[in-house]
Amino acid sequence: MAEAVKEKILAVATITCTIDGQQITVPKGTSVFYAARQIGIVIPAFCNHDKLKPVGACRMCYVEIEKMPKLQVSCATTATDGMVVSTNSQQVREGRKAVIEFTLINHPLDCPTCDKGGECDLQDLTFSHGYDDSRFGFNKMRFIEEEKRDTFDDLKIGPEIVLNRNRCILCYKCVRANKEAFGEYDIGAFERGDLTEINATPGGEVSNPFSGNLVEICPVGALTNSDWRYKIRVWLTKTVPSICNFSGSGTNITFYKEDHKNFVYRVTARCNDAIDDGWLSDITRYGYQIVNSESRLKTPLIKKGGKQVKASWDQALAVIKKHMGEIKDQSGGVCIGGLISPSLDNASLYSFSKLFRTIFKSNNIDFRGDYRYLPSVTDSPFTIAASQPFSIADIEKSDVIITFGTDLIREHHNEYLKIRRAVNFFEATAYSVNPYAVKTADIAKSEMVYSPGTDELVINGICLAAIEKKLVDSSAAAKLKPKISKLSLSELTKQTGLGKEQFKELAEAISSAKKITFIVGEIVARSLERDKICAALSNLNKLFGVQDKGQLAVLSRYANSKGAQKLGLSATPYEIVKAELKKIWGEYPDCQPRNTDSMINLMKKEEIKGFITVGTNPMRLYPDRGFASEGLEHVDFLVACDMFETETTELADVVLPLCSWAEYDGDYINLEGKVQTGKQAIKPKYEAKAAFEIMELIASQSGVKLFENEQSRNEEIEQLLSLNSVLPWPDDFLEIDYDKKSSRDDYPVPLFICDDPHHSGHLTEKSPSLLNFSDSAYVELSKGMAAKIGVADGEPVRVESPVGKIVVPAKISRVLNSDVAIIPRNFSSTQTTSLLMRKKRVDSVKLTRVEE
Amino acid sequence: MILSEKTVKKINDKLSKYPKAKGMILPALTLAYKQLGYVDNEIYIEISEIINVPQLEIAEAASFYTMFPKKPRGKYLLQVCNNISCALLGADAMVDRLEEKLAIKRGETTDDGLFTLISVECLGSCCTAPMIQINDDFHENLTRQKLDELLEGLKNGK
Numbered sequence A: 001m002a003e004a005v006k007e008k009i010l011a012v013a014t015i016t017c018t019i020d021g022q023q024i025t026v027p028k029g030t031s032v033f034y035a036a037r038q039i040g041i042v043i044p045a046f047c048n049h050d051k052l053k054p055v056g057a058c059r060m061c062y063v064e065i066e067k068m069p070k071l072q073v074s075c076a077t078t079a080t081d082g083m084v085v086s087t088n089s090q091q092v093r094e095g096r097k098a099v100i101e102f103t104l105i106n107h108p109l110d111c112p113t114c115d116k117g118g119e120c121d122l123q124d125l126t127f128s129h130g131y132d133d134s135r136f137g138f139n140k141m142r143f144i145e146e147e148k149r150d151t152f153d154d155l156k157i158g159p160e161i162v163l164n165r166n167r168c169i170l171c172y173k174c175v176r177a178n179k180e181a182f183g184e185y186d187i188g189a190f191e192r193g194d195l196t197e198i199n200a201t202p203g204g205e206v207s208n209p210f211s212g213n214l215v216e217i218c219p220v221g222a223l224t225n226s227d228w229r230y231k232i233r234v235w236l237t238k239t240v241p242s243i244c245n246f247s248g249s250g251t252n253i254t255f256y257k258e259d260h261k262n263f264v265y266r267v268t269a270r271c272n273d274a275i276d277d278g279w280l281s282d283i284t285r286y287g288y289q290i291v292n293s294e295s296r297l298k299t300p301l302i303k304k305g306g307k308q309v310k311a312s313w314d315q316a317l318a319v320i321k322k323h324m325g326e327i328k329d330q331s332g333g334v335c336i337g338g339l340i341s342p343s344l345d346n347a348s349l350y351s352f353s354k355l356f357r358t359i360f361k362s363n364n365i366d367f368r369g370d371y372r373y374l375p376s377v378t379d380s381p382f383t384i385a386a387s388q389p390f391s392i393a394d395i396e397k398s399d400v401i402i403t404f405g406t407d408l409i410r411e412h413h414n415e416y417l418k419i420r421r422a423v424n425f426f427e428a429t430a431y432s433v434n435p436y437a438v439k440t441a442d443i444a445k446s447e448m449v450y451s452p453g454t455d456e457l458v459i460n461g462i463c464l465a466a467i468e469k470k471l472v473d474s475s476a477a478a479k480l481k482p483k484i485s486k487l488s489l490s491e492l493t494k495q496t497g498l499g500k501e502q503f504k505e506l507a508e509a510i511s512s513a514k515k516i517t518f519i520v521g522e523i524v525a526r527s528l529e530r531d532k533i534c535a536a537l538s539n540l541n542k543l544f545g546v547q548d549k550g551q552l553a554v555l556s557r558y559a560n561s562k563g564a565q566k567l568g569l570s571a572t573p574y575e576i577v578k579a580e581l582k583k584i585w586g587e588y589p590d591c592q593p594r595n596t597d598s599m600i601n602l603m604k605k606e607e608i609k610g611f612i613t614v615g616t617n618p619m620r621l622y623p624d625r626g627f628a629s630e631g632l633e634h635v636d637f638l639v640a641c642d643m644f645e646t647e648t649t650e651l652a653d654v655v656l657p658l659c660s661w662a663e664y665d666g667d668y669i670n671l672e673g674k675v676q677t678g679k680q681a682i683k684p685k686y687e688a689k690a691a692f693e694i695m696e697l698i699a700s701q702s703g704v705k706l707f708e709n710e711q712s713r714n715e716e717i718e719q720l721l722s723l724n725s726v727l728p729w730p731d732d733f734l735e736i737d738y739d740k741k742s743s744r745d746d747y748p749v750p751l752f753i754c755d756d757p758h759h760s761g762h763l764t765e766k767s768p769s770l771l772n773f774s775d776s777a778y779v780e781l782s783k784g785m786a787a788k789i790g791v792a793d794g795e796p797v798r799v800e801s802p803v804g805k806i807v808v809p810a811k812i813s814r815v816l817n818s819d820v821a822i823i824p825r826n827f828s829s830t831q832t833t834s835l836l837m838r839k840k841r842v843d844s845v846k847l848t849r850v851e852e
Numbered sequence B: 001m002i003l004s005e006k007t008v009k010k011i012n013d014k015l016s017k018y019p020k021a022k023g024m025i026l027p028a029l030t031l032a033y034k035q036l037g038y039v040d041n042e043i044y045i046e047i048s049e050i051i052n053v054p055q056l057e058i059a060e061a062a063s064f065y066t067m068f069p070k071k072p073r074g075k076y077l078l079q080v081c082n083n084i085s086c087a088l089l090g091a092d093a094m095v096d097r098l099e100e101k102l103a104i105k106r107g108e109t110t111d112d113g114l115f116t117l118i119s120v121e122c123l124g125s126c127c128t129a130p131m132i133q134i135n136d137d138f139h140e141n142l143t144r145q146k147l148d149e150l151l152e153g154l155k156n157g158k
């Protein structure tokens, strides 16, 4: 069935028609509109959108088709064999004029005060296709809402969206995109006839994590966003093509900037079908505001008498030279460590690695400041799983999609939308398998919620079910069975909370899939047992031959996590990368590799005395705040580079202001392994510098150059990137040992720390728009859980773990359906990670109502 | 809960008859309307929870249909057609007469809660214009006198 539909759309059969005298052959099912586009004929349109289903609401796309008595809407008319179409006949031109005249009957014609002026489809098409007058002399119908009235009948319908219903031409693009593409239900069309209006759901506001797109696709000035409106006219800005820095996908964006003010005014989509379909998450759209933030670090700071004071770059570098020099001379470079953000560009990451490994001769570097305790093992199952190839475009070509251990709307907005598209447009079947109910579930055929901390058992269960049902090759089954059957299927059922039927359903789905996408996410990646889970995945992959008919990978979370892996930024790089580095540098430190966790441990033992953080904030993000702060406070000499003052920079002896990604050209590798360039939009603000410059400056203090010049640096990077960095899975099935789940009754509720759907990491709280959506921490609970502790939405809850305690308001979830607690990590006002213990597989807490 | 147990049960009973829960929006609204004589946002939320369809979709559908009054209305809903045929044959005068007799304007409800007066588009009874629909019944070929009699009858509980 799914295949049949896909064939229709992806098309084998073709038809041939004639458009404006030209013959064209297109896949069967193509609309006249798109057939025309293929030969370069652009038919004017308002309501058609490349990524939505046609509705034929605006009538602007009229064409004349031979043998049809009236004009037809080309967007909703399928081209057929022998059809003869003309897109620009006298009749068509008149038809268009009439449509424009009709569309403008109640339109206020307030272009001079409308913020859309200059980029308004209605304005443009009226100029090119309309009359310069109207025959409708009567009063225009006006929407006015007295109490909420702002200017020009504006109505604020969401944290960032302003609606002017008088300008709306009812193309329904906003409502359709929201429902069809985002699965959100906070904006709708109400009433009918000339009273029809777009508005927020009664009693609600338009605040979904993709809401900014609605403004961007509105063809008129009916939807505008407070971020951009009335700040500048669009023709006074220049555009710069770039990419998003907050996601692993590297969604393509356009910066709108103004050079005299050296200011970025907004970000819009730059549709790249291979990646993003032209939809941006609000984080991507509004996150750029951090670039302009007044609270950015403006100059270097150095600690004097216990206080940080402003300093010049030279002064700051001199202090670094002195202290790092002392540490190196007295204790050796192995006593220096560093942590860098995987959101930085290749040049910065590579320079960091080279600084440590060739100048400090230290192997103490890492880029994962928010993953709990990672054992230092090279090419471990997790590393292998994270190195697997993945193609975003293949998601919608898959007939079966399984998301495992990933809360996509908090981790991978772009893939979240891609999966929705695969299901809604291409009839894929999705399965959501997670330790708590997630938002993707509404499109999933089955949602399976397993008990937290049993991830690998779920995978074993799928394998055993397949073996039992004889869905897989019997010799492979015979090999795997002894390795995982310590627990029988029914025991696994007990442990994981999933039913036998569910295991079978998944096993059947995987084995019957023609093309499969199996996505593994942050819930697995951040787990203490990530290696064990990925070992189980390795078995599953082998047993079902998943990768032979599709893809299976742990998705990289940050803008350049992939780059960090490929360039060897972990303490234990891939073996091939390590070998290559040795070749390039002619040396490689042979001291013990230390990752974030062991570095913090060594800080406490005073074996790491100097530490450099770049663009990362372990004090907030390390999943054990007590542990991280004890370590960092012990460090003799801490250098912190960041865009903002953070919990980490506060402790630092030297603070260096870091450039945002909008202030220099940088290459980033997205989760597919695609290298894309983030283009410089504006000059560095204040005295900020890019990380690669800072690394070079620090190196120069020791009298050395990291690189001869930019070109030689890029060549070294190229050399590393040209390696095949997909690690092979182990040849054999792996034994998965099983440790009994220990749950402590006094802390009964599993806790998950993640990103708010409107935030990412520690930087986005500097974006005023994103704060308008969500500005402080909360604990998200299911209805049932909230009832158990007797709290209503918004009431304060005390969240206690064995090591910490916070009080945050409850947020009753529409999605969760089990006893778990979810708390965002994005707000400095709540020390969320103080609840976590680094060596715990699943953190758990006690929840109590706070009595007033 | 504003919806009575009986209404909820009726909605639940019908739900299984529809292949997609969305199909249940109008029947559910109708059942709610039958109980209450109106529907509003609180009702949409309640229905949304029962049939598991987003509140938005229910609100959109309800707003489209003028047949669902959006606030509590009088015991008798007087809907006077004001479309072409009726208008030509004196619908306006009928509404004026009702406004005068009931001392309310279009869209209002009398203080005793007995009558709500609205004018509506074509009710499909053009050949018997002018006409009025009172709750579920049509009254056709109206004249001033007929209207007065109707009104008296209703006032006296007939």
Ligand code: SF4
Pocket: A167, A168, A169, A170, A171, A172, A173, A174, A175, A198, A217, A218, A219, A220, A222, A223
């Ligand atoms: S608000 Fe804009 S996008 Fe939405 S229906 Fe109106 S014109 Fe179309």
Ligand code: FES
Pocket: A044, A045, A046, A047, A048, A055, A056, A057, A058, A059, A060, A061, A062, A073, A074, A075, A076
């Ligand atoms: S674009 Fe075809 S009807 Fe609107």
Ligand code: FES
Pocket: B081, B082, B083, B084, B085, B086, B087, B121, B122, B123, B124, B125, B126, B129, B131
């Ligand atoms: S015009 Fe009144 S019923 Fe049709």
